[in-house]
Amino acid sequence: MTSETPVLSVSSLVKRFGDVTAVDGVGFELMPGASLGIVGESGSGKTTTARILAGLDEPTSGTVLLAGEPVTGRSRRARLHRARLLQMIFQDPYGSFDPRQTIAESVAEPIRLHLPDLSGADRRARVAELLDQVGLSERAGGSPPRELSGGQRQRAAIARALGIRPRVLVLDEAVAALDVSIQAQILTLLDSLRRDTGIAYVFVSHDLAVVRHITDTAVVMRHGRIVERGDTETILRDPQHPYTRLLLDSIPVPGWDLDRVARDRRALDASR
Amino acid sequence: MTLTIPALRARGAKRRRRRPLAVTLAIAFLLAAAATGALAPLLAPHSPDATSLLDSLAPPGTAGHLLGTDSTGRDVLSRLMYGARLSLLAPLGVVLLSGVLGTALGLLAARAGGWVDAVLSRLMDIVFAFPSLLLAMLVVAVFGPGLTAPICALAVSYTPFLGRVVRSVAIQEGARPYMESYRAMGFGELRTTVRHLLPNMTPVLLAQSALSFGYAMVDLASLSYLGLGVRPPAADWGSMISQAQSAILQGAPGSGLIPGVAVLLTVVSVNVLGEHIGGSIARRGEGT
Numbered sequence: 287m288t289s290e291t292p293v294l295s296v297s298s299l300v301k302r303f304g305d306v307t308a309v310d311g312v313g314f315e316l317m318p319g320a321s322l323g324i325v326g327e328s329g330s331g332k333t334t335t336a337r338i339l340a341g342l343d344e345p346t347s348g349t350v351l352l353a354g355e356p357v358t359g360r361s362r363r364a365r366l367h368r369a370r371l372l373q374m375i376f377q378d379p380y381g382s383f384d385p386r387q388t389i390a391e392s393v394a395e396p397i398r399l400h401l402p403d404l405s406g407a408d409r410r411a412r413v414a415e416l417l418d419q420v421g422l423s424e425r426a427g428g429s430p431p432r433e434l435s436g437g438q439r440q441r442a443a444i445a446r447a448l449g450i451r452p453r454v455l456v457l458d459e460a461v462a463a464l465d466v467s468i469q470a471q472i473l474t475l476l477d478s479l480r481r482d483t484g485i486a487y488v489f490v491s492h493d494l495a496v497v498r499h500i501t502d503t504a505v506v507m508r509h510g511r512i513v514e515r516g517d518t519e520t521i522l523r524d525p526q527h528p529y530t531r532l533l534l535d536s537i538p539v540p541g542w543d544l545d546r547v548a549r550d551r552r553a554l555d556a557s558r
Numbered sequence: 559m560t561l562t563i564p565a566l567r568a569r570g571a572k573r574r575r576r577r578p579l580a581v582t583l584a585i586a587f588l589l590a591a592a593a594t595g596a597l598a599p600l601l602a603p604h605s606p607d608a609t610s611l612l613d614s615l616a617p618p619g620t621a622g623h624l625l626g627t628d629s630t631g632r633d634v635l636s637r638l639m640y641g642a643r644l645s646l647l648a649p650l651g652v653v654l655l656s657g658v659l660g661t662a663l664g665l666l667a668a669r670a671g672g673w674v675d676a677v678l679s680r681l682m683d684i685v686f687a688f689p690s691l692l693l694a695m696l697v698v699a700v701f702g703p704g705l706t707a708p709i710c711a712l713a714v715s716y717t718p719f720l721g722r723v724v725r726s727v728a729i730q731e732g733a734r735p736y737m738e739s740y741r742a743m744g745f746g747e748l749r750t751t752v753r754h755l756l757p758n759m760t761p762v763l764l765a766q767s768a769l770s771f772g773y774a775m776v777d778l779a780s781l782s783y784l785g786l787g788v789r790p791p792a793a794d795w796g797s798m799i800s801q802a803q804s805a806i807l808q809g810a811p812g813s814g815l816i817p818g819v820a821v822l823l824t825v826v827s828v829n830v831l832g833e834h835i836g837g838s839i840a841r842r843g844e845g846t
């Protein structure tokens with residue numbers, strides 16, 4: 287077990303936008319089949335981190351290793367290599383598809399790019415298998431994205447990302463735009479996909495309940511830095527950093543204590 | 559595989575909306591104009607160049623000359639039919655040329671960004687600021703009259719008109735999540751731009767092209783009017799108007815008004831059609 291290479295390994299990642307340091311020395315490792323949560327308030331640098339992993343932004347400094355190898359640049363080779371290992375799901379299930387393509391056509395695209403030798407029939411079979419895997423009907427597959435619900439589109443986005451069997455899936459607020467009951471369905475789907483395929487997740491969310499459900503370990507980000515890390519359960523049950531405590535106390539639950547939130551905020555300000 | 563068939567049927571049914579009357583009329587007019595141009599040798603009652611000084615300035619409705627004759631006795635209907643050829647093809651040439659140039663430059667500026675965008679944008683501003691007719695006249699002065707020079711000159715001066723719109727729409731559309739998701743899937747910029755961005759911009763391209771067609775038609779007619787377009791005796795609507803000047807002063811406006819109305823109707827029809835096509839494509843691609 288210990289000799290296994292992490293499928294994703296990030297170290298001292300920094301990203302600056304002008305004067306703003308969005309990500310400031312972030313590092314973590316992800317073992318094959320594991321699920322890591324990234325939590326933190328709005329603006330803490332979660333999306334920026336996820337985009338760097340997916341190659342949509344270049345880090346100012348720091349390294350990203352995929353299956354032990356560094357990935358940098360936008361050369362064709364680098365692009366394909368990275369995409370082959372890591373795929374991303376976006377928050378907005380409405381805008382993630384070319385409006386002019388049917389869902390099945392969209393799902394077929396990455397397969398066409400990464401497995402060009404696959405015959406047309408094999409590709410269609412693979413698309414049908416993927417749609418089935420995420421619980422979409424053939425009819426949904428033949429529809430343009432605008433005819434699908436948000437939950438269906440997010441299923442389709444998952445099918446499209448899984449098509450080339452990546453080893454890591456980065457999900458940026460992937461269920462945030464969905465109704466609570468649909469959220470639960472998608473989370474259940476993600477859980478079973480991970481069991482079946484051994485894919486690893488980086489699950490970005492500000493929703494701690496969701497993160498508790500879907501991840502084994504988590505990092506807490508604040509102002510671009512990781513302030514706490516460990517088992518998700520442990521972090522949520524027994525937070526060490528005042529910021530994590532504030533996040534937890536900020537969740538509206540029965541017996542919610544706004545005074546305690548204010549106290550947490552003061553403790554955090556004092557500790558910085 | 560039968561995957562797409564039921565959905566296609568459903569989509570087709572939903573998409574069929576009633577076509578507005580104005581659009582039907584515009585299509586009918588443009589088809590008729592194109593057909594008369596193409597079939598002019600068969601349809602025209604006279605040769606467009608046959609002069610007959612005895613019959614000059616016959617009013618519309620004269621026997622044998624349905625739309626009358628011009629000051630040299632040429633049959634207006636026949637010249638109108640033959641004139642449809644150059645009058646429609648020349649603006650089409652301008653639209654196609656400026657469309658290709660403008661789309662290419664606009665997309666390049668939007669997708670490359672940085673200094674490429676800065677240079678291209680300034681360049682387009684400069685060309686945009688230069689009056690198109692003046693540019694066309696300068697080019698004609700250098701290369702001599704005929705249609706090629708004015709078509710190229712107008713195409714160049716219309717390029718920024720489309721290029722600037724393409725650029726701003728491409729920047730907007732390029733930031734949509736589906737474009738990013740293609741990048742994350744490992745697709746290159748060129749392919750995503752051509753295969754996904756460009757098709758999603760067609761409504762804008764069509765609407766702008768229709769506008770350009772109208773402007774080009776009027777500009778080319780003006781050039782012909784100034785004697786800088788087609789060389790006589792070849793007919794086009796602009797030169798027909800210009801040659802009718804003296805007739806109009808003599809109180810016989812028909813030979814000038816009729817081609818003028820043809821220009822007007824064509825410009826309006828193309829715009830109505832362009833707007834309609836643009837709108838229906840936009841509806842089809844619309845998210846919920």
Ligand SMILES: Nc1ncnc2c1ncn2[C@@H]1O[C@H](COP(=O)(O)OP(=O)(O)OP(=O)(O)O)[C@@H](O)[C@H]1O
Binds near residue numbers: 327
């Ligand atoms: N393209 C950009 N240009 C300039 N600043 C940016 C850019 N992208 C992000 N930032 C800044 O970086 C910081 C981190 O943003 P990021 O989107 O990563 O936060 P986040 O944790 O995902 O927040 P949220 O929960 O609201 O999605 C913010 O201060 C943001 O304003």
Ligand SMILES: [Mg+2]
Binds near residue numbers: 332333334459
């Ligand atoms: Mg975010």
